[in-house]
Amino acid sequence: MSALPIPETMRALVLTAYDGRKDSLQVETRPVPRPSPSQVLVRMAASPINPADLMFIRGLYGLRKPLPTVPGLEGCGTVVAAGGVTGRLLVGRRVACGAPTEGDGLWAEYAVVGVPQCVPLRSHISDEQGASLLINPVTAWALMERAKEGGHGALVQSAAASALGRMLLALAKREKLPMVHVVGRPEQVELLRKSGAEHVLSSHEPEFEERLRRLCHELKVSLAFDAVGGRLTGQLMRALVDGGTVIVHGLLSEQECRIHPGDFIFGDKKVEGFWLERWARVGPGKEKLKARMVVPSLVGRVLETPVRARLPLESAGEAVRIASSDRTAGKVLFLPAQGAAA
DSSP, X not given: OBSSOOOSEEEEEEEOOTTOOGGGEEEEEEEOOOOOTTEEEEEEEEEEOOHHHHHHHTTOSXXXXXXXXXXXXXXXXXXXXXXXXXXXXXXXXXXEEEOOSSSOOSSBSEEEEEGGGEEEOOTTOOHHHHHTSTTHHHHHHHHHHHHHHTTOSOEEESSTXXXXXXXXXXXXXXXXXXXXXXXXXXXXXXXXXXXXXXXXXXXTSTTHHHHHHHHHHHHTOOEEEESSOTHHHHHHHHHSOTTOEEEEOOOTXXXXXXXXXXXXXXXXXXXXXXXXXXHHHXXXXXXXXXXXXXXXXXXXXXXXXXXXXXXXXXXXHHHHHHHHSOGXXXXXXXOTTTTTXX
């Protein structure tokens, strides 16, 4: 079933090697894919470059696909065709969508997406905000649910000035949960304070580790969200009260987590991992259903994704360069319709 005329071919950004080289991402003309009975065809409006995408194109992500492949883990667009009865109600609707675990991703003019990986967008959500609805907002919400279910009275997070970090800040304020925010650069301290953060520390300031430990003990922080890894994981763990937990959900440092065994033995502390991809596959059904209802109501209101660049697929090299630089400044979006007439 189709709502609009669909061309035979499309432009797609194709990855040919997991080496991070600029020339390993090239725009190609490909046939427009056809949806299976459990899929829909989406005319893509926007798709962001997330840290996970940068890891994917370098072969460092937890999911590796046969090459050549189209990257792009999330985005938004309009459903223009359905392969079966289950997707017909979505035809003509704007949706946020996630890439299938097998097959091509979303850095293309058209993409096939599983019906369960589509979330209809409410009218108040722009394409720019809808393009980033399924990774950072859902991750922030799921992590905050962990905090509430575990009865944690105060939290700490690393990479607090990132898009995800600022979403966790917004949700913590909404839940009235005290939270310590660790940033990597001194100028980010003021950025977060302007957003309403009370407790902000730069990891490069003098006596950072002692100040972090003292503040966490004063607030009785028992749960940490770590997006960095490396030395910082151990610093967060040492700062927690006895019995505390560190949830590692990112590896921005690309370094091994350095944790002192005494924290496990004498402090009864533990470390866990959180990967949204696995949560989406095997996480609690009720929690996922709740996320589909609650998160879209927060996006564009409580949860905002800053955007700093909007580029066509043909500018992949520049887009990746910008996205790999100062991530505090906002997301880089591919707008697949741009450049179509070139």
